[in-house]
Amino acid sequence: MSLWAWVLLGSVVAWAIKFCGYLVPVRWMASPRMTRVAGTLTIGLLASLTTMNAVSAGQGVVLDARIGALLAAAVALLLRLPFLVVVLAGAAAAALLRLLS
Amino acid sequence: MNEHSPRFTPAVRIGLSIAVATGLYGISFGALAVASGFSVGQAVALSLLMFTGGSQFAFIGVVGAGGGGAAAFGAATLLGIRNAVYGAQINRMLRPRGWRRLLSAQVTIDESAATAAGQWEPSEQRRGFWVAGIGVYVLWNLFTLLGAVLGDALGDPRRWGLDGAAVAAFLGLLWPRLRSREPVAIAVVCALATMLALPWVPPGVPILLAAAIAAVWGWFGHGPANEGLEPDVSPEGNGGQG
Numbered sequence: 597m598s599l600w601a602w603v604l605l606g607s608v609v610a611w612a613i614k615f616c617g618y619l620v621p622v623r624w625m626a627s628p629r630m631t632r633v634a635g636t637l638t639i640g641l642l643a644s645l646t647t648m649n650a651v652s653a654g655q656g657v658v659l660d661a662r663i664g665a666l667l668a669a670a671v672a673l674l675l676r677l678p679f680l681v682v683v684l685a686g687a688a689a690a691a692l693l694r695l696l697s
Numbered sequence: 698m699n700e701h702s703p704r705f706t707p708a709v710r711i712g713l714s715i716a717v718a719t720g721l722y723g724i725s726f727g728a729l730a731v732a733s734g735f736s737v738g739q740a741v742a743l744s745l746l747m748f749t750g751g752s753q754f755a756f757i758g759v760v761g762a763g764g765g766g767a768a769a770f771g772a773a774t775l776l777g778i779r780n781a782v783y784g785a786q787i788n789r790m791l792r793p794r795g796w797r798r799l800l801s802a803q804v805t806i807d808e809s810a811a812t813a814a815g816q817w818e819p820s821e822q823r824r825g826f827w828v829a830g831i832g833v834y835v836l837w838n839l840f841t842l843l844g845a846v847l848g849d850a851l852g853d854p855r856r857w858g859l860d861g862a863a864v865a866a867f868l869g870l871l872w873p874r875l876r877s878r879e880p881v882a883i884a885v886v887c888a889l890a891t892m893l894a895l896p897w898v899p900p901g902v903p904i905l906l907a908a909a910i911a912a913v914w915g916w917f918g919h920g921p922a923n924e925g926l927e928p929d930v931s932p933e934g935n936g937g938q939g
Contacts, residue, residue, distance in 0.1 A: 602766030603739050606756060607746035609770075610777045614749075615802040617784020618793070633915035634779040635874075635925030636883055640911020641776045642751065642871035643884035644904045645758050647891040650864045652762045656896050665861025669868045678718065679869050683725040686865020691858030 712828030720836020727844025768901020804830030
């Protein structure tokens, strides 16, 4: 399948999942256990995506300028800076480290 | 209730400020999508059609890290499951009918659900949901287009540190959800599992492994039920994180 096909399929399924919430009995979907799984799933996936984008190199682990980006972003978040500033801090750190090395 | 027109009630004001704060960072999504190898058209399509920030970032993040379309689809879809919970909450609050139901599903995201849930009166819940949902939709798409066009013009994404920007974006999405000890533990375990799995399995699979760990943790755990369901931009704060 082409990337376009996956983009469109992913979009259809994303809407279908949202719509599912409107169809199922409120009691079932809003049960504490379902809500909990949806929450822990979100945390686990975002933690995994953060890690993968920070250290993966194809099929392997590499520590490079992206670790600097991770640290810079963490500092920006600790300082409660807005999301866009956090992203810019990550980019600046990676670009700067590459320029220096 | 005041007698003025309901144009700028508290829910409308909160919805608008959430829309501006969230919509703005569509620019980072657009730029990162292009840096990850997507065309401007694909970046815009993801924002118009998929329209759920976490899943969109997951989709481009997996492809950018060398994963295939199927792995990207899997990660994005799993990350979108929480939207079903929001859908159920909005359905209980607003009871939309007919075409409104189809439309409200599309704008059911972290931010619109949180804005509605933060209000007590049903009319304010409705205003908050629609103003935040449609406001984020419009601005998120405009800024995605802007970011994608800018990203396209930048050239080599690594020179501008855009791979570092992707790392920062994911940490920024995760951060507001780490409010107590248990979510931190889940995040650490899933990050370690990802790192250990990376050299041994095809790209994209470590994410699914982390998802499985997190789901089992949630199913058998005993923590509060709303863990991990915080909006990226808090409705209480003024656009700040957490």
